[in-house]
Amino acid sequence: MGERIPNWLLQRSHISPNKSALIFEDQVWTFREMQEIVQDLQEKLMTCLKKQDRRVAILMKNHPKMVWLIHALQQLEIETVFLNHRLTPAELGFQLRDSQVELLFYDVTLAEIANELYAENPQLRIYSTTQYEEFPNQQLKSRAEYDLAAICSIMYTSGTTGKPKGVQQTYGNHWWSAIGSSLNLGLQSNDSWLCAVPLFHISGLSILMRSVIYGMPVYLMEQFDEEKANTLLQSGQVTIMSVVTAMLSRMLETLGTNTYHTHFRCMLLGGGPAPLPLLERCVEKEIPVFQSYGMTETSSQIATLSPEDAFKKLGSAGKALFPAQIRIIDQNGQEAKAEEPGEIQLKGPNITSGYLARPEANQTSFEQGWFKTGDIGYLDEEGFLYVLDRRSDLIISGGENIYPAEIEEVLIGHDAVREAGVTGGKDEIWGQVPYAFVVMRKPISEAELIQFCRTHLAAYKVPKKIMKVETLPRNASNKLLRRKLLEFLEEEKHS
Amino acid sequence: MGERIPNWLLQRSHISPNKSALIFEDQVWTFREMQEIVQDLQEKLMTCLKKQDRRVAILMKNHPKMVWLIHALQQLEIETVFLNHRLTPAELGFQLRDSQVELLFYDVTLAEIANELYAENPQLRIYSTTQYEEFPNQQLKSRAEYDLAAICSIMYTSGTTGKPKGVQQTYGNHWWSAIGSSLNLGLQSNDSWLCAVPLFHISGLSILMRSVIYGMPVYLMEQFDEEKANTLLQSGQVTIMSVVTAMLSRMLETLGTNTYHTHFRCMLLGGGPAPLPLLERCVEKEIPVFQSYGMTETSSQIATLSPEDAFKKLGSAGKALFPAQIRIIDQNGQEAKAEEPGEIQLKGPNITSGYLARPEANQTSFEQGWFKTGDIGYLDEEGFLYVLDRRSDLIISGGENIYPAEIEEVLIGHDAVREAGVTGGKDEIWGQVPYAFVVMRKPISEAELIQFCRTHLAAYKVPKKIMKVETLPRNASNKLLRRKLLEFLEEEKHS
Missing domain, CATH: 3.30.300.30 (ANL, C-terminal domain)
Structure with a gap:
């Protein structure tokens, strides 16, 4: 058992009941409203939960209903397997069997895939949003605390070879990721984060976790739309947004000669360093781009490059976040000198406790607390990380x-x-x-x-x-x- | 062994080498400069450290030399006993013997007390700042990580009865206290904290810990001076200050018709709620007063009241910080209803792991993870804490x-x-x-x-x-x- 801290959702609803928690299209929910919806939902879900349902899968698109479900499952101490609806039924079926999930919640718009999964996986019970919303409530007192060592979420990623592996993220991984990010980016009372990345990816889920831990509203988009995103960034309502290069590039094209509101203070860029012309356009428009490095196993970014260093350290992913460490190991298993490339290894409380049911992968991926990413890179004299090649291709x-x-x-x-x-x-x-x-x-x-x-x-x-x-x-x-x-x-x- | 995180001072010097760390009178030190001074100092201290010196006492006034020494002892994994120089030699002698300290570092201005302590406590070795600065350096590689479960500092407090007890504060207590505070007050890139309270008290030491964890400069005052404090708050250089009522009251009297800079965003008030007339004067002058509740055992504040709630919740100490919990236990040992007074009990990772060598006090003061403060108070319907009195009084x-x-x-x-x-x-x-x-x-x-x-x-x-x-x-x-x-x-x- 690890450190215990108050049940995030209850504590946030207690401390900041009237602060906005979620904005979706024209609707706004405060933290108290969200907590009440989640309380109702968790009582409904009790109806279909069996004792052996330690783990549950969700197949949904970004939507408030997905947010409620994520929180409700956390309240119920259920591990959530996040399914990517863009995968084929064969790929999803593998993940369901691998994680031994017998219960699947899905979005009505994804009924076709869900039904196919049900047909192919006889152990499965499936319920759509409209179904479970009709369940009767079973009275339930929320748990007072979260155990930071407990598994919260599971997301599948493939490694160098073979089948995808389920990355287990603990409550502690999410907590420390959120804290590491706030120690880097700061935390302002007017902050709000635009989430136009999928909630079934760590880039999206981590925004939800930060929202509750920080007491910060999230603007949620069903799917990325550069015009809507630009409008929000121009309005001053959003101060931070997570993007990948392709999104940023499309936003800039649509933005034309306009600029963002001065309240907008961080474009958090994942998925590799930004190409120079893109960076240059961002500087022209005074868009503060924070390039970052991270993966599902690190529960979001673990290194970032501040806009001030973007040109001085072109191509770098920046320095480690405060609670984390980065080292480079050369071919002889020795710590590499500055500028010398080798395998990027990471350490920190935001790093996964291991892959689900993969003792071999866990043995080869971890060494004395260090996670071996398989990525190739180097650190310069000042400790800035340069990623040369992502995990074997x-x-x-x-x-x-x-x-x-x-x-x-x-x-x-x-x-x-x-x-x-x-x-x-x-x-x-x-x-x-x-x-x-x-x-x-x-x-x-x-x-x-x-x-x-x-x-x-x-x-x-x-x-x-x-x-x-x-x-x-x-x-x-x-x-x-x-x-x-x-x-x-x-x-x-x-x- | 607890969670391990990077050596704070090294990590901060690595991430923010050129940011200001400490300002004292007209001198400024960056985090890298501070780290280099500390590195040199820890190598000097090695000369007089014996293997059995697990714990060391310091008797000093607020001064950069005290800051360097605090950090150097942390680097050396030494537990620091903080002595209050306003106590009598008899009182200090008790603390030295109680903590089994054999090594004392002191400020030359406090030589008289130190010599008296030496005369009365034959086990003691004492060194003044000017003495230890002349020691030769013993080469020493800094440790890479801190163990959050390890004891960092010990401060003596009196309880209701009997002899003072040594409150043990772990690295984790300081870490979580800093994080809890940042989740409440936010964290801005221009933040700087004025420390005009003693570093040998938790109110002062906690500012130093936050400085390194946040990457935030501290303005250090040798002793509180209302005119100098007002000048700093008017200049815009300081955004946060820790005070008690008497300090705030004196500052307001001296301030006259002037006001503080708009950058000044938080007057963190400890030691009991502010009297109404004082609060009213602060509102007139747009001074944002955050009333708080905390003690040595909670490693700084554990509850705060935001300025917006100050009048709506007159006399309250606010709500628990995000990682912490508060409950009220009535005379029958039951959790009290809202508005019903009882003993204030606290839980959270910022709370002391226990009193040094006081098995009985530890048994009576803790119950299933809850710390029994002995203070009397109640929570209102919304969970705001009202401290009626310290039980001792x-x-x-x-x-x-x-x-x-x-x-x-x-x-x-x-x-x-x-x-x-x-x-x-x-x-x-x-x-x-x-x-x-x-x-x-x-x-x-x-x-x-x-x-x-x-x-x-x-x-x-x-x-x-x-x-x-x-x-x-x-x-x-x-x-x-x-x-x-x-x-x-x-x-x-x-x-």
Whole structure:
């Protein structure tokens, strides 16, 4: 058992009952109103909860109903598995079985996927928002405290190879992430955070957690819309927003000659450093961009670069947040000198307690309290972090992580494909998109292969192009050298 | 072993090397400069440290040298016993023996006391600032992390009865206190805190801890001076200041028709609620007073009242800070209803892990994670805390409880009274009766004042005698020492 602190939602509703908690379209809820809705909901959910439901999955789009559900499950001490509705039923089915979830709550707009999941996974009980809202209330006293060591949320990510793994985030991970962020960005009484990223990702969920811990309103968007986001930032109602490069780029294009309100004080940019031209446009418009580095395993950003350092430290992700530490380990397992690249390793109370039911991955990913990211980078003399390469070839496309291994596995699953290699190519809109290279067993058209991918992969993971090659670049141990695939891409362009 | 976080001083110097850390008279030190001075100092101190010196005492006045020493001892993992130089050598000698300290560092201006202590306590080794600064350096690598469960500081406080007890404050207590305060007051990039309270009290030490945790400059004063404090608050350099009523009152008198800079955003008031006339003058001058409740055992304030609630909740100490909880226990050991007085009990990660070497006091003071303050108060319907009195000062007269604060408030409400203090004197008939001591603003007869009390208080609460005095006994933080009032009573009898 870890440190215990007061039940966040109750404490916030007690301390700041009349402060705005959530704004969605034209509706506003205070912390007390939110707490009352959640109290009612948790009493309804009791009706369908069985004793063995230690873990529950939710399949929803950004919406107040998703916010209420997230809090209600926390009140009930249930671990929440966050499903990404852009994944295929096959991908989601794996996550449900892997996490041994038997209860799924879903958004009515996602009924089709939910029903498919139900059909394929006989252990599952599924309830839509409209269903569970009709349940009778079972009286329930809220728990007084949260145990910071208890698991709060689980989000799946893929590693270098193989199947996705469930990252377990404790209440303490969320708490320390929120505190680390506030010690870096400060905390003002007029702060409010625009959430136009998915709540099923840590980028979105962490905003909700901060909202309750700080007593800060969240402006929630069902999905990112650059015009609406710009309007909010121009109005002065929003002081902080989380974005990835593709979002920021679209916002700037739409903004035209306008500027944001002086109240807007932080554009928190995740998913890799900003390209120079984008940074320059932001400076022109006096948009304070905080570049950051983080992942699901760190429960949101763990390093950030302040706008003042953006040009002095071009391409850097900044310094570690106050409660966290960063070190670089070279190929010999020694701590690297300044400027010398190696594996980025992280330590801090915001880092996951481990992957769900993956003893091997946990053994290889952690060492004496340090988390081995698999990312390559270096620290400069002043301790600024530079990320050279994301975790073995990770492709980041519009803020979504794409793991080449997952796409390769699908391609190899096709009769006609002997070998496959996938890598990310630059894309003006999405930052990166996946490109595939295949060695054929028998002839088949690119269109047919792409169609095959569509049935097995979320749309954003489907390769933009599949190129036939004679051999794939491999090292002496026959390990695929994904970065060399880019050379094929170059050749392709020049031919 | 508890949660571990990076060595505060190193991490802050790493993250904010060029930010101002300390301002004293006309000198400014950045966090890096401070860290370098501390590094040098800790290497010097190694020369006189023996293996058994787990605990060290310091006898100093507010000064940068005291700041360096506090940090150096933290770097060395030494528990620091903070001595109050206004105590008698006999009182200090008790604390040294009780804490089994064999090493004392002192300020040259306090050499006389230090020498007396040395003469009386043969186990002691004493070194003045000028002595230890001349020690040779022993090379020493700083520790990378602090263990939040480790003891950082020890401060002696008297309870209701008997000898003073050493309150042990862990690194975690200081950390959570700083975090709880920032979640309440916010954290702005231009923040700076004026420390005109003693560093050997938790009110002062907690400012130093916040400085490093937040990356915030501290303006340090050797001793409180209302004119200098006013000048700083008018300049806009200081945004927050910790005070007790007597300090605030003197500052307002000196301020005259002037006002503070708009940057000044928080007058954090400890040591009991502010009298109404003082609050009214602060409103006139737009001084944002945050009344608070806390003690050495809570490592600084644990409840605060925001300026917006000051009049709506007159006399309240506000609500618990976010990581903390407050409950009221009635005479039957049950949780009291709203408005019903009882013992104030507190819970939270900022609360002491216990008194040094006092198993009995620890057993009686803690119950299932709750700290029993001995103070009497109640929570209103909205959860605002009202402290009726510190139990130690409770007067029991003919079976009725009398809270001195209540009588003092009435007396201060009279035009002619500047300050008032009330305590219980023995009485053959009633057991105890209240005696009042007043500092006058203009002449008035005792009979008239007693008559005034009769119109405001139940008969048994009316002071039996009201004595005029020049000053009231206060401690170094300017807090009224009601028990010392009894000495006036004795003098009165013998004269």
